Amino acid sequence: MSTDTTIADARVSSMANAIRALSMDAVQAANSGHPGMPMGMAEVATVLWGEYLKFDPSAPDWMDRDRFVLSAGHGSMLVYSLLHLSGYANPTMDEISRFRQLGSPCAGHPENFLLPGIEATTGPLGQGLAMAVGMALAERHLNANFGDDLVDHRTWVIAGDGCLMEGVNHEAIGLAGHLGLGRMTVFWDDNDITIDGPVNLSSSEDILLRYQAAKWHTVRCDGHDADSIRAAIDAAMADPRPSLIACKTVIGKGAPNKQGTSAVHGAALGADEVAAARKELGWTAEPFTVPDEILSDWRKTGERGKTAHAEWNERLENAPNRGDWEQHMMPVGDLASAAVERFITDLAKEPKTVASRKASEMVLGPLTEKLPSLVGGSADLTGSNNTKTKFTDPLTAENYGGRYVYYGIREFGMSCAMNGMALHGGVVPYGGTFLIFSDYARNAIRLAALQQTRVVFVLTHDSIGLGEDGPTHQPIEHVMSLRLIPNLNVFRPADIIETAECWALALETSDTPSVLALTRQNLPQLRGKGDENWSRLTNRSARGGYRLKSAEAERKVILMASGSEVHLATEAAKMLEADGIGADVLSMPCLDLFEQQDAAYKEELLPEVNPSEILRVSIEAGVTQGWERYTMARGLNIGIDRFGASGRAEELFERFGFTPEAVTAKIKAALAGN
């Protein structure tokens, strides 16, 4: 590609200086931000965007665009500069001048939900690169399904030393190397500087050798020399492996007194140094002004993609598989609901006592059959997470058309890759690990929520109910702590029907990721045949909580529980009723959704009466803190506020007081005011 589009050296320089000027001026105006990376990587970004990147600024959502991820997200002024200069509608120069101010889409770190053209929210180091692996994987997967005419793009990443030092880097490049994602290229800003000082303060690694060990192609370039950059990119594109380009750069290049030091990493240069840099760069324009000629050069880079986009549109128009393509890209929510509805109908006839992880596998059967965009996987716990179905063949370097990824023992890498797949589009990813290891992936789950991606985290072995593996593997605080993450739906279904309902909800929610917390142990089916409230047409889990059973005697107690403890609550209710104590049972599969219900619905379930009249009881095999929202101070919270232990599940539930007898005794004591 470079031969047609090569930009003369002098123009590369002036275009790169436009990035430098915007970056240092915006950071200076905000008196906050990171000028070092944008100034250091200005030539690399100019050559990439000017000569190679396939993009159409007028259509940021064009499916076959190249993906560009700024993994070193603190250098956000680089991408804001690129978007503005190349002709995206936003950010405007006014928005850039309000960099990092409340209300500007030019936030401290790039946020995909604020600016079209930002492919991923980055800043938490390493994750941009790891999400890019998911994008590159989604591209190959769709290419396998729809061919070169419709899917033929690349994934480019700019990463810093931090991204490479983070553990997730190892997981991400291991996955990319194994899957041979040759259309992915990482530019490493090899500037020898971290925040604390020179890189050699904390690292002695031979990074290229490590990438080679992970089956990557590696090449070096002078990050300030256009020809050297082009040669490296050409070599990367020619090699079938994913590529790392080590770009030797001077951090903060252009700031004559500070460049090459950690002083330019994360603070404004200061008025004097900005003035000195202007002189050094020969940049005479006012702040937030780009000379016409330079802007014109930049705008041309955006024109290239328009032609490519028009050609692509034409190919799609005439594609024999256009129907398949359009069907594949349709929203999946309705299909999921319909599949789940049919699945539940059958359960009404023949109830099933199964673990909710098994229930999940069972409903995944029809879901993966009917939804071709569903792509599953597990971090080496396929048989435990029950994530594979017969409709999902392995997705491998030899068969990108497969729909099941053996992610390996890489929980964080898997979660980031799934975020990238969801951001890429055309793929709806789900993946499994043990709930306890959500800890390893926690910030990726948070970024799924922040980025508003539809990713389904299948987290099994959700309590002491996993038994003998003991406290290192028994989640205690995890369900509640995940509930605390904004914009994340944490589902903990009570039986096979709720599991199916929660799967439908997870797939219907395009802007919110979901956690499915599932049991290892069997759970009886609580609804279905003989249930007076039975209706296959109503997804009762959709309101987050509902009354599973009404008090028979005068209501004195409201029991609320989630997951495996709902059945326990129904057993305790029976014992209470036998003593003339009326007890409602509320199943609460998703507190996040319950919170969103209107006051009338909440009041219906949890009437606001004096607690001496109705005792509210929460039962969950996890921490109690957080449940007080619903039980009030005089309520009773039954849970586990210490680490678990190794033993059989039944023994553990008994030891920790999760039996109908123990629960009932506690409730009676509370009713008696003890």
Added chain:
Amino acid sequence: MSTDTTIADARVSSMANAIRALSMDAVQAANSGHPGMPMGMAEVATVLWGEYLKFDPSAPDWMDRDRFVLSAGHGSMLVYSLLHLSGYANPTMDEISRFRQLGSPCAGHPENFLLPGIEATTGPLGQGLAMAVGMALAERHLNANFGDDLVDHRTWVIAGDGCLMEGVNHEAIGLAGHLGLGRMTVFWDDNDITIDGPVNLSSSEDILLRYQAAKWHTVRCDGHDADSIRAAIDAAMADPRPSLIACKTVIGKGAPNKQGTSAVHGAALGADEVAAARKELGWTAEPFTVPDEILSDWRKTGERGKTAHAEWNERLENAPNRGDWEQHMMPVGDLASAAVERFITDLAKEPKTVASRKASEMVLGPLTEKLPSLVGGSADLTGSNNTKTKFTDPLTAENYGGRYVYYGIREFGMSCAMNGMALHGGVVPYGGTFLIFSDYARNAIRLAALQQTRVVFVLTHDSIGLGEDGPTHQPIEHVMSLRLIPNLNVFRPADIIETAECWALALETSDTPSVLALTRQNLPQLRGKGDENWSRLTNRSARGGYRLKSAEAERKVILMASGSEVHLATEAAKMLEADGIGADVLSMPCLDLFEQQDAAYKEELLPEVNPSEILRVSIEAGVTQGWERYTMARGLNIGIDRFGASGRAEELFERFGFTPEAVTAKIKAALAGN
């Protein structure tokens, strides 16, 4: 060492088979567990423990023992076998026969708090190896201080493919390679198998090359051949770099029909296969019986260390630096309290308005001066976390005697290393990163709590108060979610005095790790000169919460807050009092400690009256869920239940309602019943 102690081949075989028999029988009896790894690594473990490892079964706490960490913790029967066979008091054979049963110290995964001789709680993959890095670092540090006579031991690790695939592996070996921890050796159980199947299902990595890239020495051996194992260990010991020994093994070796497959990884072999294995191994003894001759061979391995231990005792007795040694090893709590008391006394004279991260740096001055065992560090945020003092020189490969570790951009690796340092003893570690990146290290923080180690996690930039870095960097759910982890004290101090008090508490608590959540922004000093309750002798933070200010008008409101919001609460209280509404202000620096107070103290602060008489209000710039424990359902929880935004701290606090005016208005509305 091997020449003196070489065990004849036949004896190595029978000793290894004892491990195999115990492992398969215990797993079979429990019908749960992981026989594959102990059976595969039996010869490696026999040669290591029999000929190289320096240990004294009668003194598991001997300071100069070698450290052995089973990073592949699921293979716990290996270490239980080794402890029993070599002569530790526990586990007894009876305890082994109750493997994985409730009450047996032979838990599903090895737990340091259940069995002396277990150096670390492992199971969450990768962390054992990463903790071992901390142990090896602590050894070199103490060696630098006290010389070869007193500190001269090695750190040995058995790790599986899972440990090597996890991201934390990259961080850990990068740190170990950079610091040249040549007395650390990792045996990689190179068996080509993961849970999902062959390793090549998910990985194509050249692991030796990667370790070489991280400046490790690597060597291969046949893991079933004693001479080959010895040659590799000798090479590892001769090389100044840390070493990886790739042990080619057959997983489940000895089980003739299942060995070499993932079927032996994590399930009992079944009675038939156990019988077949007995035949294959020529093992005729009953389950849980070891023939005398073999047991005698094993017990001899434990004798070796007794001599070494006796010699060490003698060297210590006569050591010129014995006094220093003993002082260094003394509990640090009293020293810390005294240093903090002096620090606070000075503040009474001259109050300080500083960020709590700065306050932390200020009190760390005298603490690091007076406590030589304190070793600090940061994950490349030294200047932001304020973790370095003038008393802590860099700890480097050239100066192990230093006391400040530049951990690099390795939050998880740092946290694991700190756990290992604390487990090793002789070092009290603290280390910093941004609070948001506790997500990256979360399971290590959990393991610190589970293992009952004294590690201090200095987590700065604790709310939207960090400002312009935006929602990727602004903790919302983190403080509350860390509070949910059992046995972890989460401190969020309100001013410089509380910061000092919380540091004292963190250092006084030997069995509980601490988080210090600290601000980027300045906080006024709330106690000291002019404070009627002022006493430098009472650590008011010790009860987790206390009344900072009593209502002046008739008490209608109790405001409770933590950290930066305590000052806000005092300002709101002033406004309420001006309107004749009496308001207590409770400062709650540590809800974990407050929970532990007796009912009378809690009642004194939070009297149980009708909420229409006294409104309880929580104010914290984070999620509200969890605070209802203290506010009751009719209380008011002021917090942030969504992601943050990029902007100046003051703007953000205003936007999210954290002003005295907004807080006061909400309280008045709640009092009016709206």
